[in-house]
Amino acid sequence: MSTQRHPRKIAATIGGVVLATGAVTGVAFAASGNDDTEDPTETEQAIPTTDLDRAEAAALAETGGGTVTETEVDDEESKYEVEVTLDDGTQVDVQLDENFTVVGTESDDR
Structure with missing residues (x-):
């Protein structure tokens, strides 16, 4: 049995580990919901x-009911954003100012 090391096998193994690490990192980044239009240093705040x-x-008063599924403060459009899912599955984003007055809504129009 030889104790000689095989540089090509070692390099191939290291390359495989680096490639696998890159793939895992890419999948994690994609799953985070970040895309090219968002600032990657910006995080949503509840x-x-x-x-x-x-x-x-x-x-909920604006949408006439439903279930609040997500909230955010200081988004790009308003002070508060509240996502409401209606009974039919439609999602509505309600934009509120600092006084909780509705300043806009956007629906996914299912």
Whole structure:
């Protein structure tokens, strides 16, 4: 049995590990929901608990009901954004100002 090392096999193994690591990192990045149109350093922030009830109530009043499925503070369009899923599965993003007044809505129009 030879104790000689095979540089090509070692290099191939290291290359495979690097390639696999890159693939895993790419999948994790893709799963995070980031795309080229978003600032990768920007993260979504949930509405603080002290404001959450008021934001949800304003959004549900605007949509006439449904279930709040996501919230965000200080997005690119308004102070608060509340995503509501209606009973038919339609999702509506309700934009609110700092006084919880509706300043816009956007539906996925299913």
